[in-house]
Amino acid sequence: MYNRSTRSALRACALALALLSLGAQAVEPPPSPEPPPPPPGWGWGGTPAPAPARVTDPRLRQREPKMKTPMRVRYPDAEACMRVDGVVFLIVTVGEKGDVIEVQVERSTRNRMLDRAAMNAARETRWTPEIFNGKPVVSRARIPVEFVLPDVPSESCQRVSVALVDAQGAAQLTPPPAGQPLRAKIGLYVPAPLELKLVLRHAAPGSDAAPYAVVHEERRSLERPARVEMSHLDFATPKPLAAGPYLLEIWMHGGLVSSTPVEVR
Numbered sequence: 227m228y229n230r231s232t233r234s235a236l237r238a239c240a241l242a243l244a245l246l247s248l249g250a251q252a253v254e255p256p257p258s259p260e261p262p263p264p265p266p267g268w269g270w271g272g273t274p275a276p277a278p279a280r281v282t283d284p285r286l287r288q289r290e291p292k293m294k295t296p297m298r299v300r301y302p303d304a305e306a307c308m309r310v311d312g313v314v315f316l317i318v319t320v321g322e323k324g325d326v327i328e329v330q331v332e333r334s335t336r337n338r339m340l341d342r343a344a345m346n347a348a349r350e351t352r353w354t355p356e357i358f359n360g361k362p363v364v365s366r367a368r369i370p371v372e373f374v375l376p377d378v379p380s381e382s383c384q385r386v387s388v389a390l391v392d393a394q395g396a397a398q399l400t401p402p403p404a405g406q407p408l409r410a411k412i413g414l415y416v417p418a419p420l421e422l423k424l425v426l427r428h429a430a431p432g433s434d435a436a437p438y439a440v441v442h443e444e445r446r447s448l449e450r451p452a453r454v455e456m457s458h459l460d461f462a463t464p465k466p467l468a469a470g471p472y473l474l475e476i477w478m479h480g481g482l483v484s485s486t487p488v489e490v491r
Contacts, residue, residue: 282359289357291320291365299347299371302339307383307415308454309375310337314344316369322362324353332368337454344371379417386476386484387413387456401491404469408488410461412476422446423477424461428470438473 282288305311312335319328329348334341348369356365389411390398402408408426423445427438442463451457461474467490476484 280358286360287357288359289354291356291367292354293351293367293369294324294354295350295352297344297347297351297369297371299373300343301373302343303382304415304454304456305337305339305373306375307379307417307456308450309379309417310340310454311373311375312337312340313370313372314341316344316348316371318348318351318353318367318369320353320355320365320367322355322364324355326351326353327364335373339454340373344373347371383415383417384478384483385414386478388474388476388484388486389413390488401489402467404490405466407463407465408461408467408472408474408490409463410474410486411458412461413456413458414476414478416448416450416457419447419449420478422448425475425477426463427473427475428467429472438471441467441472 313333314331314335315333317330317332318326319330321327326349329345331341331345335344348371353367355362357363358365390402391409391411392398393406393409395411398409412424414422424443425440426442428441429438442465446459448457448459469490472488472490474484474486474488475482
């Protein structure tokens with residue numbers, strides 16, 4: 227026989243077990259709700275449902291979309307000068323009135339500027355819309371655009387820019403002062419490795435302007451840059467210059483491509 231204290235302890239344990247059982251039932255999670263049905267026009271798994279097949283009525287007029295105005299594609303300067311070409315395939319969505327609704331790239335040239343130039347030209351075109359069963363409808367057309375390089379680069383690709391700068395690299399807005407080195411930034415396109423020759427000539431006061439005496443000459447070996455853009459290089463004479471007129475010449479491919487007069491005061 228259990229004494230009174232033992233019986234009280236047993237009753238307390240039984241009560242605790244009953245409460246634990248009730249608590250476990252209370253926190254049991256509710257069943258998961260059913261997933262919502264897919265939106266109209268979509269199939270199972272969230273994939274678009276196939277479009278219904280169009281049925282052509284042979285008694286009614288049919289016509290494919292056709293471009294009315296030719297594409298005027300502008301070759302980007304940097305890509306043309308850096309000798310970058312390629313073919314891009316575009317998908318053009320044509321509206322019921324022959325306007326261009328959307329232009330997408332189906333296959334890229336792998337050059338962003340070439341793709342953009344082709345897309346801009348496609349947006350400016352006008353079309354005769356597709357006629358399906360006697361009515362104009364929205365349609366899509368596939369257009370290949372090829373960028374073909376000329377055999378000889380244009381004169382703009384051979385131009386060289388020369389900008390005088392000060393010791394901090396800022397633009398030199400006034401004539402460079404005497405007693406300091408002459409500094410300049412030179413920009414040019416480098417589609418292939420080349421040898422560059424920089425020549426600075428000076429005419430002594432009171433002498434004839436030509437020929438100028440060479441006061442500094444250096445050569446640079448340039449490589450094609452990783453990016454399709456104009457290359458820039460810094461130029462500075464190793465010694466300060468005296469006052470007077472100078473000519474900064476740039477020679478490339480064995481020929482003179484730039485001659486910039488400079489007045490040092």
